[in-house]
Amino acid sequence: METAVKILIHPDAERAADCVAELIAARLRTEPATNLGLATGGTMEAVYARLIAAYRGGQVSFAGATSFNLDEYVGLPPDHPCSYWRYMREHLFDHVDLTDTHLPHGDAADAEVEAARYEAAIVAAGDIGLQLLGLGANGHIGFNEPTSSLSSLTRIKTLTRSTREANARYFERFEDVPRHAITMGIGTIMRADEVVLLAYGAGKVDAVAAMIEGPVSAACPASVLQMHRKVTVVIDEAAAKGLKLRAYYDEVHPDGGEALL
């Protein structure tokens, strides 16, 4: 298998989202039975909109694929308006031919048992083929907050105040944002064949710099991706501003061509 870490810097968020949607579509075309690891959050809305358009245009099908989402809030039932189940239905599942979909059940009677069941289900499915990731402003991936064990498996995590504040925009009141989530662990994510991480905007500058150029450390959980065998990090210029080693990265030009600087 090809191994590589690629950093692709696009002029803007629109083109970064185009790139990630195309990477997913390309994988589905070459390997229709891919087990997709899916992410939520504002970042992914543009990617899913593009995949829906590609599906409607006959350019991609999810019929042979399976999906496992990264995380879900503890306490929210699947039909809760702020649950990630609901997010996925609204932004992707209800609009494409992907039917074998999985998320943790946030309303399970015992969240720890549910987390263990979810991890076992991922293993039984042969682990993730292509894992899509967003990036928290504090460097989290999934809901693996700073100080998470770099070899953790799916489990319950307590959300930091900053993460709850960042996601409060989806809830009526800050107090309504759950304090815990079930999330795939960093070890679970690292078992994926391939990882594609998307981040854009000035709010992600520090996290992007720590992820790519900082030490591998639980202080920035995303930095562990430096040790993954096949990662593509797709960012825009705004998120790339804190990078010091630009000369080593792939800049993606407005004409769509890629060039090594």
Ligand SMILES: O=P(O)(O)OC[C@H]1O[C@](O)(CO)[C@@H](O)[C@@H]1O
């Ligand atoms: O895309 P956003 O909304 O900036 O969130 C970044 C990340 O944080 C989360 O909201 C929480 O894990 C993810 O869903 C997302 O990938």
